[in-house]
Amino acid sequence: MQQIRSDLQFIDHYINVFKRSWGSYLFFFLGINLFIEAIIIPIFTFLTSWILKLSHIPYVSYTNILEIITHHPGGSLALILELVLIVGVIFFQFTFLLTGITNISRDNFSLKEVWFASWGRLIQLRPTSVLFFIGYFILIIPFANLIFKTPLLNKAKIPAFIIDFLLTKWQFALLLAIAYLIIFYLGLRLLYTLPLMIIQNYHTREAVSKSFSLTRHQNLANLRRMLVISIYFGIISVVGYLLIIFLQAGFDKFPKPFDLIMAIIMLAIIQIFSTFIATLVSFLLLQMTLPTEVFKGHPTFYHTNRINQRKKKIRVTTIVLISFIALLSLTNNYFYLHNNDTPPLRISHRGVDDGNGVQNTIPAMAATIKEHPDFIEMDIHETKDHQFVVMHDENLKNLTGVNKAPYQLTLAQITKLIAHENGHSAHVVSFDDYLAYANKHHQKLLIEIKTTPHDSKNMIDIFLKKYQKDILKYHHEVHSLDYNVVRQIKSKAPEVFVSYILPYNFTYPQTPANAYSMEQSTLTDSFIIEALFNQQKVYTWTVNTDSEMNRVLWLNTDGIITDNLSSLDGKITDFYDNPSYANMIFNYITVIPYNNSMTSEASV
Secondary structure, rough: OHHHHHHHHHHHHHEEEEHHOHHHHHHHHHHHHHHHHHHHHHHHHHHHHHHHHHHHOOOOOOOOOHHHHHOOHHHHHHHHHHHHHHHHHHHHHHHHHHHHHHHHHOOOOOOHHHHHHHHOOOOOOHHHHHHHHHHHHHHHHHHHHHHOOOOOHHHOOHHHHHHHHHHHHHHHHHHHHHHHHHHHHHHOOOOOOOHHHHHHOOOHHHHHHHHHHHHHHHHHHHHHHHHHHHHHHHHHHHHHHHHHHHHHHHHHOOOOOHHHHHHHHHHHHHHHHHHHHHHHHHHHHHHHHOOOHOOOOOOOOOOOOOOOHHHHHHHHHHHHHHHHHHHHHHHHHHHHHHHOOOOOOOEEEEEOOOOOOOOOOHHHHHHOOOOOOOOOEEEEEOOOOOOOOOOOOOOHHHHHHHHHHHOOHHHHHOOOOEOOOOEEEEEEEEEEEEEEEEEHHHOEEEEEEEEOOOOOOOOOHHHHHHHHHHHHHOOOOEEEOHHHHHHHHHHHOOOOOEEEEOOOOOOOOOOOEEEEEEEHHOOHHHHHHHHHHHOOEEEEEEOOOOHHHHHHEEEEEEEEEOOOOOHHHHHHHHHHHHOHHHHHHHHHHHHHHOOOOOOOOOOO
């Protein structure tokens, strides 16, 4: 209990420190984020697109990394140099941030001084320090993001579908848990490394050694303090959000347009509130990286600032900055709350809804059709005799118990097999039969063409010759993870609607595809906006939880691929069909971890 009281005293002390110079801190945190969002990220986005265009690289994905390296060495080198440059900017940002908050604590805040001091630290970096910094952030990104959050690291995440896959097998889940524990442990032990390098000019090896020494027997204490900070401000946030939601629920009973006007204002208050809380939390967590044993004489810990004329000017500037951003937010809030857009397409993943049958089989499709999905997404493989079977996996063992791949068996052999899943059983089905059933019931399909190195060279020609007429007649669509499939179909049958599946959002691709099927956890609003400008649609997969559904609905995607169609129907009804503004604000709050401030990211 005494330890928790000490943590609360730590929070109380630094809240007072923050209050004495709140204008400078808010201006500093918000200004950095706004600069990165409005200037730095667009520059890197343009640079990436420019490199890809000059190198004739249509897209970047883990599926074509080897091809880029072997066939586009110049482009590869340019992308690597850009990555190094991004790492340098991140280091500069962290240096700028730490230098800035220490200068503010001395009542000696000057952007010019902070800039030159940070630049000096950057150019003094040794190659070993650069390599350490790269490894540091690659290794402990899940942990570092708690202390130091930057929009430049937004894409540094493991896609949700990979995590979901690993969690399906206990061996992988155990290895994943061990890996996270090791990473978290290293994050705790290296907590003071960068501040020692930046503020005290330690060499990399000395900083690592000193950090390990300082954190010896302190891991649980540091972890506890982080938890106390998170719980403390989590409670404040929940209370604040609930108060605003209850107020809006009352305003919803007022006549139009008063309810909409108040909803816009309430949402702006939430954005300002969440930005302030996130900034304060970041400030407190950053203070944890400054160990008292090393920085005990540092003015941050003996703050005696007075509010002088300079501070008043900074506070006025900060208020103007917040007001300007809030004004922009009011416009965005109007379009969000006054949403008249067409609801997204509802797409059943592998033809099932909440485990109502065996994936990619006719009985499951028959049951799912009753839910009236806009599309049923399904998968096909080429067989040994150059026919097509409806199957997702590259090996039949998981569903049928037969340890063979589709290309190793004829269609007649495969369709004799019985698949088992979700407590149901059904025959593996040919694409001919599956397509005929869908056509008969006027059910549109989103056909994923799976490829392997064993496919026939003219597989796409066979597919188009046999199915193009039906695809066009019944308005089916095609998508594939293989870019060659997309390219060939758009070249040979340009009228066929084709979507290119992207498992990771590295950068916006330049392809002839009609749409992109993007993995949901790395999808961003900037990708949606760019697709809109390029007149391409965006489908997102696989969206199964309430929070995921809220997020992609908020992003306004064109189609949502899900295993839980009936749950998605309920969310779409709440979101589009006469929703209450209080409910829409609640939905916004659930996506704040992804878009949690007036500048897209609340904390630096």
